Amino acid sequence: MKVLVTGMASSHTKPSTTTSFFGTLVKSIETFATVEWATPSVTWTKEFLDQYDSIIIGVVPPTSLGANKVYGAMHAINIMYESPKLRLVVDHPQIWQFKASLASIDRDVTNIFSPFYSKRREFKTAVGDTYAQSIRQAATKLLNTPWPKTIYPSMPWKDVESVAKFISTESSASLIGINLDAHLISEPEVSEFCSNIWVADSPKAGWTKKVEKLLALPTAPLKIAPREKEETVSARLASSFGVLIAPHDRGVGTWWSYRYIQAMNALVPVCSDWRDTGKLSNSWYILGSSIEEVTPEERLKIAINQRKDYLSAIPTKEESLKLLKSVVTT
Numbered sequence: 238m239k240v241l242v243t244g245m246a247s248s249h250t251k252p253s254t255t256t257s258f259f260g261t262l263v264k265s266i267e268t269f270a271t272v273e274w275a276t277p278s279v280t281w282t283k284e285f286l287d288q289y290d291s292i293i294i295g296v297v298p299p300t301s302l303g304a305n306k307v308y309g310a311m312h313a314i315n316i317m318y319e320s321p322k323l324r325l326v327v328d329h330p331q332i333w334q335f336k337a338s339l340a341s342i343d344r345d346v347t348n349i350f351s352p353f354y355s356k357r358r359e360f361k362t363a364v365g366d367t368y369a370q371s372i373r374q375a376a377t378k379l380l381n382t383p384w385p386k387t388i389y390p391s392m393p394w395k396d397v398e399s400v401a402k403f404i405s406t407e408s409s410a411s412l413i414g415i416n417l418d419a420h421l422i423s424e425p426e427v428s429e430f431c432s433n434i435w436v437a438d439s440p441k442a443g444w445t446k447k448v449e450k451l452l453a454l455p456t457a458p459l460k461i462a463p464r465e466k467e468e469t470v471s472a473r474l475a476s477s478f479g480v481l482i483a484p485h486d487r488g489v490g491t492w493w494s495y496r497y498i499q500a501m502n503a504l505v506p507v508c509s510d511w512r513d514t515g516k517l518s519n520s521w522y523i524l525g526s527s528i529e530e531v532t533p534e535e536r537l538k539i540a541i542n543q544r545k546d547y548l549s550a551i552p553t554k555e556e557s558l559k560l561l562k563s564v565v566t567t
Contacts, residue, residue, distance in 0.1 A: 244295025277309025297459035315375035333487035390493030393550035475503035
């Protein structure tokens with residue numbers, strides 16, 4: 238079986254050194270199929286795409302800054318929209334932007350060809366009427382009809398409706414939540430050193446600022462430099478008092494993040510939006526200020542329970558691969 242992997246963002250067109258849902262998804266597909274990564278192009282034809290048994294296209298709101306490969310990806314979506322081979326992947330938390338972004342293109346396709354976007358790949362080629370109309374047709378279909386089968390990162394406390402409402406009310410049946418975290422969770426390794434400092438994955442987020450005011454201990458950014466190695470970030474998290482993982486704005490709430498996995502692998506307690514995470518278990522309902530009030534032994538027990546409850550709520554490696562294979566191949 239031959240699978241084409243591509244998409245609107247750079248992270249959808251080549252393997253990355255950082256751990257992501259999309260990267261983990263593709264690695265998992267590689268266990269049962271031959272995968273070919275590619276940068277999308279408006280020159281692709283249906284005949285070219287039909288040589289693949291399955292086509293995986295990562296999607297983000299097309300007018301967003303990260304959609305730097307959007308022209309070719311939208312064109313491919315348009316010509317393969319009705320094909321049973323097409324699979325979309327929504328892996329970024331910007332889902333609240335989809336409807337407005339697609340409506341903007343549907344209303345006037347030149348909105349995606351303003352000088353602001355001139356550095357995007359194939360800008361000069363795609364601006365021609367033939368390709369521009371194909372891109373607009375893709376936006377119209379995504380805006381007004383049920384999406385093709387669409388994979389999104391499932392979490393134990395999230396349901397499909399929480400994602401569908403941002404995409405299309407008619408697309409609930411098309412959305413397939415997949416959780417591959419069993420492939421990322423490893424035997425826990427507790428750091429020998431523990432600082433009395435919280436680390437925050439999104440230190441500037443409004444939620445983080447509010448939570449900080451309720452904490453007695455100080456907080457520090459989890460990631461200091463943009464290109465910091467994952468090993469360095471993991472080590473910083475492992476030696477922290479706990480990690481603050483902020484929900485996303487505009488009602489999106491919590492979204493899949495490798496930070497949850499890193500914390501569980503290091504047995505460091507997680508404080509996130511309890512209105513979401515608390516749906517899983519009491520261990521995920523706890524507030525940061527409450528964690529500060531317990532002994533080190535009790536804090537470790539909280540982290541152990543979070544890990545145990547999370548693992549019990551997600552599919553095993555074998556179960557997740559079975560589901561993924563059925564989604565990709567049928």
